[in-house]
Amino acid sequence: MVLLEVTDLTKDFGGVAANSHISLDIEKGEIIGLIGPNGAGKTTLFNCIVGYHRPDQGKIRFKDKNITGFKPFKTNREGIGRTFQIMSISGDLTVLENVMIGSFCRTSDRRIAREEASEILNVVELEKDAEAYMTELPIATQKRVGLAMALATRPELLMLDEVASGLNPKETEEMVALLQRIHKAKGLTVFVIEHVMEVVMPISQRIIVLDGGQKIAEGKPRDIASDERVIKAYLGEKYAKGRKNRGSI
Amino acid sequence: MLKVEKIEVRYSGVPVIHDVSFHVNGGELVSIVGANGSGKTTLLKTVAGTLHPAKGSIEFEDEDISTSSTVNIVRKGITYVPEERRIFGPLSVEENLKLGAYIVDDREEIEKNLDYVYSLFPILKARQKQLGETLSGGEQQMLATGRGLMSSPKLLMLDEPSLGLMPKLVDEMLEAVATLKEEGKTILLVEQKVREALEMADRGYVLQTGRTIYKGTGEELLETDIVKKAFLGL
Amino acid sequence: MQIRTLKDALSFGDLPAVERIGFILFITFCFIFPWIIKGGFAQAVMIQFLIFCLYGLGWNLIGGYGGQVALGQAKNVGMSAYTVALLMVRWNIPFWVCTPLGVIVATIESFVLGYFLFRLRGHYFAIATIAVSLVWQQLFINWNFIGGARGIELPLRETPNFIYMQFDSPVYYHYFAFVLVMIAILYMNWFRKSRLGYQLRAITANEDVAESLGINAHWVKVKAYCITGIFAGMGGAFYTVYYSYIDPFSVMHLELSIMIALMTMIGGAGSMWGPIIGAMILIPLDRYLGAWLGGRGILGVDFMIYALMVMIISAYEPRGIWGIIEKARRKR
Amino acid sequence: MGAKTKIISPYFLKVTVGLLVVSVAVSIGFGMARAQPAEVKIGVIYPLSGPVAHAGQMSKDAVSLCVDYINNKWSQLPIPIGNWEGIPGLNGAKIKLIFADHRGEPDRGADLAKKLILDEKVVGICGCYHSSVTKTVSTVCEKHKIPMINPESTSPVLTKRGYKWFFRATPHDRIFVRDFFEFLELLTRGKVPGVGAVPKSDIDEIGACTENTEWGAGTRDVIKEFAKKYGYKIVSDVTYPHESPDLTAEVRRLLTPKPETLMFASYISDAILLTKTMKELKAKANVFWSQDVGFYQPKYIETFGAATQGILNRTVFSKKLFAVKPVARHINEEFKKRAGVDFMGTSARAFTGMQAWAYVLNKAQSTDPEAIRRAAETIEISGKDLIVPWKGIKFENVGGETNQNTWSSGLIVQYQKQEPEIIYPLDAATAKFIYPWPGLK
Amino acid sequence: MEMLLSTLVSALLMGMLFALVALGLAIIFGVMNIVNFAHGEFLMVGMYTAFLTATIFSIEPLLTLPIAAMVGFLLGIASYYMLVRYLLKGPMIAQLLGTFGLMIFLRYLAMCIFGPDYKTLEHGLLIGKSIMWGPVVLSYPRLGTAVLSMLGFGIIYWMMDYTRLGKALKATALDVEAAGYMGIDTEKMRGLAWGLGGATVGIAGALLINFYYVFPTIGILFCMIAFATVALGGFGSIKGAFIAGLIMGMIIDLGGTYLGPQYKFALIYLTFFLVVVIRPKGLFGW
DSSP, rough: EEEEEEEEEEEETTTTTEEEEEEEEEEETEEEEOOOOHHHSSHHHHHHHSSSSSOSSSEEETTTOOOOOOHHHHHHTTTEOOSSSSOOOOOSHHHHHHHHHHHHHOOOOHHHHHHHHHHHHHHHOOGTTTTTGGSSSHHHHHHHHHHHHHHTTTSSEEEEETTTOOOOHHHHHHHHHHHHHHHHHOEEEEEEEOOHHHHHHHHHEEEEEETTTTEEEOHHHHHHHHHHHHHHHHOHHHHHHHHHHHHHH | EEEEEEEEEEEEEEEEEEEEEEEETTEEEEEEEEESSSSHHHHHHHHHHOOOOSSEEEEEETEETTTTTHHHHHHHHHEOOOOTTTTTTTTTTHHEEEEEOOOOOOEHHHHHHHHHHHOHHHHHTTTTTTGGGGOHHHHHHHHHHHHHHHHHOEEEEEEEETOOHHHHHHHHHHHHHHHHHHHHHHHEEEEOOHHHHHHHHHHOOOOEEEEEEEEHHHHHHHHHHHHHHHHOOO | OEEEEHHHHHHTSOOOOHHHHHHHHHHHHHHHHHHOOOOOHHHHHHHHHHHHHHHHHHHHIIIIIIIIOOOHHHHHHHHHHHHHHHHHHHHHOOHHHHHHHHHHHHHHHHHHHHHHHHTTHHHHHHHOOOOOOHHHHHHHHHGGTTTGOOOOOOOOSSBBBTTTTTSSHHHHHEEEEHHHHHHHHHHHHTTSHHHHHHHEEEEEHHHHHHHHTTTTTTHHHHHHHHHHHHHHHEEEEEEHHHHHHHHHHHHHSSHHHHHHHHHHHHHOOTSSHHHHHHHHHHHHHHHHHHHTTTTOOSSTTHHHHHHHHHHHHHOOOOTTHHHHHHHHHOOO | OTTTGGSSSSSHHHHHHHHHHHHHHHHHHHHHHOOOOOEEEEEEEEESSSHHHHHEEEEEEHHHHHHHHHHSOTOOSSSSGTTOSSBBBGTTBBEEEEEEEEOOOHHHHHHHHHIIIIIIIISEEEOOHHHHHHHHHHHHHHTTTTTTESSOOOOGGGGGGOOOOOEOOOOOOOHHHHHHHHHHHHTTOOSSSSSOOGGGGGOOOOEEEEEHEEEEEEHHHEEEEEEEEHHHHEEEEEOOOSSSSSSHHHHHHHHTTOOEEEEEEEHHHHHHHHHHHHHHHOOOOOOEEEEEGGSHHHHHHHHGGGGGGTTTESOOOOGGGGGTTTHHHHHHHHHHHHHOOOHHHHHHHHHHHHHHHHHHHHHHHHOOOHHHHHHHHHOEEEEOSSSSSSSSOOOOOOOHHHHHHHHOOOEEEETTTTTTEEEEOOOOSOOOOSSOOOOOO | HHHHHHHHHHHHHHHHHHHHHHHHHHHHHHHOOOOTTHHHOOOOOHHHHHHHHHHHHTTOOGGGHHHHHHHHHHHHHHHIIIIHHHHSSSSSHHHHHHHHHHHHHHHHHHHHHHHHBBOOOSSSSSTEEEEETTTEEEHHHHHHHHHHHHHHHHHHHHHHHHHHHHHHHHHHHHHHHHHTTOOOHHHHHHHHHHHHHHHHHHHHHHHHHHTSSSSSGGGGHHHHHHHHHHHHOOTTTTHHHHHHHHHHHHHHHIIIIIGGGGGHHHHHHHHHHHHHHHHTTTTOOO
């Protein structure tokens, strides 16, 4: 079943096309990776889907419902949760309370919200940090809190924006394991923007590659890794040419 | 020319650059590559004086600049072309360029530099009266780079000049950088297009989570597996 | 559900012991105040302090927790004050009927304005609230039906009268104001633990992130603004019967709005005790200093002290006195 | 927050307890102030700081001077209080004034009244200049059954509230406006010296320009009422916001229908700006009258000099009175020595108000509020003893008003060579009337 | 018709003054995105400066212009370096309330020094003079103000567009960080913006004293009109401030003449409100 369907999405920023004519489908239960060099338009695409930007053109359908132009809180209520690269949430509140903000999306009862929030903190293995303040925590933990907050809204589609940026290899590995566990346990559909290939390659069932605002490739991780357009986008034109030449020799 | 010694940089108390050292000799093109979030931009901003190191020292032409303000650093001859380009949208191309020469008092020199930038990027000349914000991404990058050159810097720091550009433009942009190098400019380049960046470079450094993990000449680095591994997970 | 809400409001258990002790001391002090202190002026200042507590606690919701610089609190005060005064003077309606109506009018006004104004952010919002309150004040000055610039005076009744809330002794007013302040404090205590409280703080910290968590930022802000209006309305209604005279300069004035905001900020915006601390410092300072100087000495020197305080606090510790206390506490 | 923050923070404790202790101490301190024997305390509430501080300070000087006369012997002074040393009826008890500064805020005034009544134990209140503050202060007095004599607030409403403890010495705006219309009537009948009978059609088109505060709005209502009663037409009726940055539009609106009689109620700032603007717009009319205050201050004459020629003002005091009232000259000299300025309407009335207090206390022979009230209700002070040209002071309940001084009356003065010459009442006139108004030159 | 004509003329003249008062606010907001509530008090300082210099040295009031400008300039710079610099680090509420504090401080400082009285200048080249020009009355002080206001705008406009300093200010306004990379001392530019703001409003004060009175609480009156003007013209736009000033003059004068003077403030604030809500950027906002 197709959960999210984006057709022909275009977004301009003052003459600079951040996204042009992007179409993609996401099946329920999939993990999809979205990669591309910095500035390729990945975050813009995310923001269009979630509703921070209104696309200039194109349609976004979620669970067969047209959600084009929905505000972020509405898309969230439809079942799309997202994390941010930097989750700057209130430093006055503890981790548990921050996650409760997410739980409050579905309930107005403080006790239920609290229970759910602690449950989710267990899932992301942060129960011991529940009473700490956000500003006191290392980046890796903050990222996990961000993830927990998004999870607390009980999304069907979880969109993760650079969930591993700034993490060291060990932390990255732990994050990958965590994501896989969550995916398995909750049967979530996950859509990941990522730079760190160590994250995307192992977990994604499918990868979409953007460059210069356009979708240049889509496919299984293995295929993507050997796709010339992708290599070109990442390593540069000459590198690709070089490989070709070497290949022909 | 530029000598960075064991610096540590912190963002609101949290160290993001640990113990990084590198140097740039006159006339060299030095590339710093690394994944997103590895601290490349922070490093350049520290050299440019927007941030200051908590430990270590930065020397430029044997003068300590680790506590100097951005203004003084620009006056000493280091210009920084930021990642987001940061051109002045409501100003025309020419006004943008002239602002680049803010610290230059000599009118003739400004004219000379202007001609030089126009010869480097002819498209800017065609658009000189147009407002910055109406330019395309590639043109904006050219404008930002050109603006960085307007003050005849001794050291030009380019932060991801190919960011968000169409592949064709990426090549053009990088060719322009190569031209600059050939003309004898000293350049510190941060790039994601690892291959090109390292091919052009005299020397390079690979950064990961705020630490230098490899250094060497461009060719040496290209031979290491780290490049492939870090960027494609192969 | 209701009982739980009440329990939440009444439970201060999650606060550190000092805060609880301080709170108990505060209540006790307010409660026994009329019996231990007989000074007429002291009692008048105390009531003034309670009125400002009410205004400040209300404003703290939107200005402190919500981080929205709303500088139009006076117009909510005035709306309710005028409603109460008009109904009581023109149709002789008992105070206890007028007050809810006044509060409702203030709330509706807050809702309508909030709905439009919260499309703006930051400076634009702050400036728009100022503009609205100025328009309101001008209209009230010129509207003859409500007395225009002459204001409205409530008739003095021969005998003390509970229905029209008229007493000879300030003690009754003191307790009435005290009850209102207690309602406000209990509400705030519930609020900071409630969904609305969390959502509002999330918006203050980062509106984009908050929206991604399913929070309709606009709607939450409007809601909070309405509640702010309720407390201002209660304050306004009380002010009317207490002084039995209102005019557009005393209840609609921009300076009242500013005073409320400044007071809350000096105490510590966004913290439960901030407005109370602010009022505790500023109101006695203002009244006693004014009475003591009595127009002698250097004119305006009290305002200058006050202004210096505001400048120093906004430059060095925008979280106010409570912020300083918190900082000291966290350091240890 | 966790366990560690549950430890009692001495900072918080110190702050809270400290604040409580300070406020308790302060309140007790004020609460314990006790009355001194052989002294009668009267509370005086005026705007001693704030935007109209000059008026408040002037009134303060006037009442202080009056008390000086009462408490000490001034044998040259030709009125009874000169011979008093304290209040004779109270065995020579001295009056002690306790001043309070309301800054023009009604709520502050009410709070201060409580301070004076409950903490300072004053026997009565005097003040408060602003009608709005007088309203709240008189309410406090009424509630606490403490007499209040108001020397200068002119809002007609004040004495219409049926208050038993509130006495007003000054004539109010209704009386002043009525006086002016009476004067116009006399003008049409040719009774005013200096001019022949003026046809009513030359003066019956009125342009009223009032400011938008309690006092201005009240004046405007009374002008409308009397214009109708006496058969005059209001051709332009302008109200403007107090302290306006520009009054060109107002003046233009006022002058466009070419009114023949101009009537103003303005504070000094607006009076200056209005006059400047009228001068620029070359205003013309036959009669120019203003409701005291702005147009009748030294500052105004100082600013416009000879251009003030022919402007009429209602007031209760003029230096020209000295001719008929030598006592006024005498007291004015002393006042000028102390305050640096001559008596004006406000300060003369403040002086008179305090004098009324002394007479009332003297008659009451007691500091019991009820006795004072009864004394005030029955007192009759002769005009001879006063510096203002009234028949005297007698508080009466007439025509729906309570405790209004019915023996009071106003003056109409006209600036002639920068001196306010008395024109009305006719028997007190010191100069001939200049008609028509020569315009601002 | 005559009335309309003379109203229009006086509206234009008054509008020029409003524009000049608003100019400084527009510069300050433009360069650093901070609302200066003490702006009206800067005007007051300018007026008192002109008043004092003119009375003490008994010189022609117009000659006090440079002195008022100088004092305004210093006041602006001092405010920036002693207060605003620190406010910028805090949240927005601190910025707003901090300048409020400055406003109250200056106001009551003036009250301390000069007392609450109204002060006017009586003698001067322009004061109290006017000429009739057909049905239209032209008041000299207003005419002079208008001319100097236009001149001031011309100078500032020229400075912003054609000088290096203006470019640097503009760059600082558009992007502080990028301006820093150009070698522009942005801190100095911000201080300078406050200085310029103070100087222009100081000049406005020295002109205003020719036909208006000064008292300590005069600030809020003009400050609110200046806010409305700047909001209408677009925060930070100099051209906008000029045109909006004229529009404000029209609203005050036409509204006051035809609708009733009691509503003129309400009209201004209403315009202000509508502009802020409907088009927050104003007519010419960036």
